[in-house]
Amino acid sequence: MSGIVSYGSYIPRYRIKPEEIARVWGVDPETIRNGIFILSKSVPSPDEDVATISVESARNALRRGGLKGKAIEAIYVGSESHPYAVKPTATIVSAAIGTEFSTFAADYEFACKAGTAGMQNVLGMTNSGIIKTGMAIGSDTSQGAPGDVLEYSASAGGTAMIIGRENVAAEIKSTLSVTSDTPDFWRREGQPYPTHGERFTGEPAYFRHITTASKMMMERMGTKPEDYDYVVFHQPNGKFPTRAAKMLGFSEKQYNEGLLTPYIGNTYSGSMMMGLSAILDVSKGGDRILAVSFGSGAGSDAFHIEVTDEIEKLHDRKVITVRDMLKDVKFLDYAIYAKFKRKIVFGEEIE
Amino acid sequence: MGELSRMWREMPSRYRMQGDRCGNCDQVYFPPREICPVCHRDSIGKMKDVDIDGAGEILSFTVVHEAPPAFLRQKPYIIALVKLKEGPVITGQIVDTLPEEIDIGTKVRSVFRKISEDGKSGVIHYGYKFVPE
Amino acid sequence: MSNVYVIGGGESKYGELWDRSLREIAVEAGLKAVENAGIRTKDLNAIYMGNSLGGLISKQEHLSALMSDYAGIASEHVPSMRIEASTASGGAAFRQAYLSIKSGEHDVVMVGGVEKMTELYGTEIIDITSSLVDREWEAFNGATPAAVAALSARKYMRDFNVKKEALAAISVNDHANASLNENAQYRNKITIEQALSATPIAEPLNLMDCAPMTDGATSVILASEKYLKEHGTKGVRIMGSAISQGPFALHSRKSFYTVEPTIISTKKAMEQANIKHKDISFVEIHDSYSIYGLMALEDLGFVEKGHASEMVENGIGINSNLPVNPSGGLKAKGFPYGAAGVSQIYETYLQLSGKAGKRQIKDATCGLVHNMAGSGAASVVHILGVD
Numbered sequence: 047m048s049g050i051v052s053y054g055s056y057i058p059r060y061r062i063k064p065e066e067i068a069r070v071w072g073v074d075p076e077t078i079r080n081g082i083f084i085l086s087k088s089v090p091s092p093d094e095d096v097a098t099i100s101v102e103s104a105r106n107a108l109r110r111g112g113l114k115g116k117a118i119e120a121i122y123v124g125s126e127s128h129p130y131a132v133k134p135t136a137t138i139v140s141a142a143i144g145t146e147f148s149t150f151a152a153d154y155e156f157a158c159k160a161g162t163a164g165m166q167n168v169l170g171m172t173n174s175g176i177i178k179t180g181m182a183i184g185s186d187t188s189q190g191a192p193g194d195v196l197e198y199s200a201s202a203g204g205t206a207m208i209i210g211r212e213n214v215a216a217e218i219k220s221t222l223s224v225t226s227d228t229p230d231f232w233r234r235e236g237q238p239y240p241t242h243g244e245r246f247t248g249e250p251a252y253f254r255h256i257t258t259a260s261k262m263m264m265e266r267m268g269t270k271p272e273d274y275d276y277v278v279f280h281q282p283n284g285k286f287p288t289r290a291a292k293m294l295g296f297s298e299k300q301y302n303e304g305l306l307t308p309y310i311g312n313t314y315s316g317s318m319m320m321g322l323s324a325i326l327d328v329s330k331g332g333d334r335i336l337a338v339s340f341g342s343g344a345g346s347d348a349f350h351i352e353v354t355d356e357i358e359k360l361h362d363r364k365v366i367t368v369r370d371m372l373k374d375v376k377f378l379d380y381a382i383y384a385k386f387k388r389k390i391v392f393g394e395e396i397e
Numbered sequence: 398m399g400e401l402s403r404m405w406r407e408m409p410s411r412y413r414m415q416g417d418r419c420g421n422c423d424q425v426y427f428p429p430r431e432i433c434p435v436c437h438r439d440s441i442g443k444m445k446d447v448d449i450d451g452a453g454e455i456l457s458f459t460v461v462h463e464a465p466p467a468f469l470r471q472k473p474y475i476i477a478l479v480k481l482k483e484g485p486v487i488t489g490q491i492v493d494t495l496p497e498e499i500d501i502g503t504k505v506r507s508v509f510r511k512i513s514e515d516g517k518s519g520v521i522h523y524g525y526k527f528v529p530e
Numbered sequence: 531m532s533n534v535y536v537i538g539g540g541e542s543k544y545g546e547l548w549d550r551s552l553r554e555i556a557v558e559a560g561l562k563a564v565e566n567a568g569i570r571t572k573d574l575n576a577i578y579m580g581n582s583l584g585g586l587i588s589k590q591e592h593l594s595a596l597m598s599d600y601a602g603i604a605s606e607h608v609p610s611m612r613i614e615a616s617t618a619s620g621g622a623a624f625r626q627a628y629l630s631i632k633s634g635e636h637d638v639v640m641v642g643g644v645e646k647m648t649e650l651y652g653t654e655i656i657d658i659t660s661s662l663v664d665r666e667w668e669a670f671n672g673a674t675p676a677a678v679a680a681l682s683a684r685k686y687m688r689d690f691n692v693k694k695e696a697l698a699a700i701s702v703n704d705h706a707n708a709s710l711n712e713n714a715q716y717r718n719k720i721t722i723e724q725a726l727s728a729t730p731i732a733e734p735l736n737l738m739d740c741a742p743m744t745d746g747a748t749s750v751i752l753a754s755e756k757y758l759k760e761h762g763t764k765g766v767r768i769m770g771s772a773i774s775q776g777p778f779a780l781h782s783r784k785s786f787y788t789v790e791p792t793i794i795s796t797k798k799a800m801e802q803a804n805i806k807h808k809d810i811s812f813v814e815i816h817d818s819y820s821i822y823g824l825m826a827l828e829d830l831g832f833v834e835k836g837h838a839s840e841m842v843e844n845g846i847g848i849n850s851n852l853p854v855n856p857s858g859g860l861k862a863k864g865f866p867y868g869a870a871g872v873s874q875i876y877e878t879y880l881q882l883s884g885k886a887g888k889r890q891i892k893d894a895t896c897g898l899v900h901n902m903a904g905s906g907a908a909s910v911v912h913i914l915g916v917d
Contacts, residue, residue: 093471093492115413407666459680459683463732476672476677478685488779526671
């Protein structure tokens with residue numbers, strides 16, 4: 047059975063705190079802290095974008111798996127902030143890790159679940175025997191309009207999952223998706239920042255899709271919440287995933303390990319995959335994980351995952367973990383943040 | 398405006414630090430060379446691709462304040478001579494750190510970063526930079 | 531083989547020449563040199579132009595032909611060509627002219643050096659000047675010429691425990707000498723304190739460690755021994771001439787503060803001239819960055835590696851044992867890239883023929899000229915002397 051052969055994540059080193067953003071816009075920082083439970087968010091450096099974050103994630107995954115780029119037969123990169131509107135990030139990743147010329151590749155977009163859509167695609171290809179090993183990446187340098195509530199959460203990071211049939215460290219026993227046309231959050235072509243439906247993003251969008259997909263998976267697998275060691279959902283803020291977990295009957299012990307948004311913000315396409323990466327960093331053979339992403343627009347991808355003893359070999363290679371990347375960070379003030387995020391507009395001839 | 402083939406053909410070296418090893422004397426070169434400066438014509442046809450790991454050590458560094466257009470948003474930025482563990486010394490940026498946090502002798506490793514862009518609508522050029530270990 | 535002499539020279543003002551064009555200043559220097567040498571343009575057997583960045587800054591190539599046309603001698607059909615060796619273009623052009631006479635092919639040759647560096651606004655000029663380091667493996671990654679010099683400087687200062695004051699002294703000396711040169715770009719004297727507190731450019735180098743952007747042109751006229759005898763002309767003899775190459779990028783070199791081409795060229799040129807260091811009255815050195823001044827004094831053999839600071843502390847002024855850069859050097863007379871090498875030769879000619887005015891070095895009989903390409907990919911060394 048196919049599953050996760052290796053995994054790797056990357057989070058930029060820079061952070062900004064919500065109180066610093068709130069200071070600029072004259073908002074009470076307590077409202078933000080309590081409202082969305084975010085303590086800091088990651089900020090890409092001016093020389094980082096989805097391509098560089100994807101490559102760093104991919105390299106961490108290869109190192110952890112003891113694999114060379116040539117082992118990767120397919121690359122799918124999910125993001126809503128690809129550096130090019132037309133020209134795939136997947137090709138850049140392919141060149142940077144050194145895959146063969148004969149490689150399947152494409153970019154995906156489905157708001158915050160484009161990365162997990164890639165996982166399903168690679169899984170389908172390995173299960174059907176089209177390829178032996180492929181890579182799915184969820185990566186974003188997401189945008190929030192200045193002053194908008196999204197600015198407190200929209201962050202940067204990525205995770206690469208290598209999926210294959212041999213030396214599987216976490217079997218993906220089943221996957222399913224739900225899909226509906228729900229305009230909770232969108233960005234029109236050519237617009238710099240997304241627009242969202244505020245409270246409409248909650249009940250009819252996030253909670254309906256996440257909880258439905260979770261219940262469908264548990265029904266399919268004949269499991270109950272207590273059968274899982276860990277649960278991880280898409281994390282647009284620090285509140286939604288814990289509420290969804292509680293609605294479904296999961297405990298703090300099950301969801302805490304994968305809950306990263308309070309520290310790094312919402313990494314969009316990287317969000318659920320980053321949580322899964324953090325769980326795999328600490329899990330052991332036999333552990334069961336329920337992982338459910340959510341992408342606005344809207345849909346959810348659910349995965350029932352069972353960790354094997356192979357995970358020890360991955361841990362033994364001592365590649366940088368998600369928790370490692372939460373340490374030793376550098377905090378920015380809003381002015382430098384604005385410079386880094388290109389919110390300060392330079393002249394035409396620059397860059 | 399902008400440059401394509403000149404940048405494109407260097408991708409294996411810029412993206413994943415592919416260098417050359419002389420099949421005659423075993424010396425490793427990065428940036429890549431088609432002729433070994435030690436073996437001269439004896440190396441012709443014997444230079445083989447070699448993957449550079451990216452680990453190295455700072456031999457000297459500077460903080461650049463007067464920057465060309467492509468680097469204005471990053472200034473002041475650090476440029477260093479980095480001795481790679483395979484032997485060659487190269488010139489590259491040190492990022493995600495402050496000048497006071499590094500020194501001659503600081504261990505670094507390579508990362509994949511954006512180097513420059515051909516304006517807002519042109520191609521993005523990627524390559525290697527270094528961060529402290 | 532014929533001895534070769536410098537019989538005259540001339541130059542434009544050095545500085546920010548907003549109202550003068552590239553061709554105007556080149557022609558001005560050329561015509562002044564012709565007049566000064568007491569020849570007529572039709573006497574010229576060839577013209578060699580040293581220029582580094584005309585194609586990138588003024589978008590003009592083939593400057594040699596353009597200059598001879600605008601000097602009014604297109605109908606004389608004088609062979610002319612541009613020589614490019616980055617910031618050593620001037621020295622390299624001078625050497626080609628020397629060789630053409632030495633070979634017996636020519637008797638009277640003009641060497642021109644010209645650069646117009648203030649034509650552009652913004653920071654594009656920093657990218658253009660970065661063409662003198664390795665574009666693909668230095669400049670692409672953000673290394674500018676100043677940054678590359680700074681990499682040498684930090685390593686040098688660390689390894690030899692040299693303080694910034696020693697670097698500053700090179701620039702202070704240049705400014706002091708330039709105050710006596712009416713063609714110089716910066717004629718203000720500066721103190722060590724002022725030099726140390728200037729705006730940082732590429733740490734540890736600051737604005738006062740870096741030669742400026744300069745518009746300027748200099749020409750000199752070379753002639754054969756035969757020509758001098760036939761015309762009763764006086765000149766300064768070219769006693770030695772050498773150019774040598776080394777690894778292009780700083781990172782490819784064994785030492786980051788040794789320019790092997792300088793060592794090798796010096797050895798060759800001194801052998802040709804059959805002189806020792808003590809015979810040299812003064813030097814014009816390529817101090818595009820102050821650190822290169824210290825490195826040059828060592829690579830030229832005047833002092834052991836790492837000890838130039840002691841030499842500089844003991845004095846390198848016009849009245850010292852070994853006056854350095856009586857012209858004002860690249861830092862204060864100015865640094866028009868392709869013209870710099872010719873400018874240094876012209877100063878040496880003036881000093882050796884007793885025409886250097888207020889900055890005249892007493893009893894100057896032999897001068898050494900050091901012109902370097904970029905960060906040291908090549909060095910040209912010339913030794914001139916009175917017969």
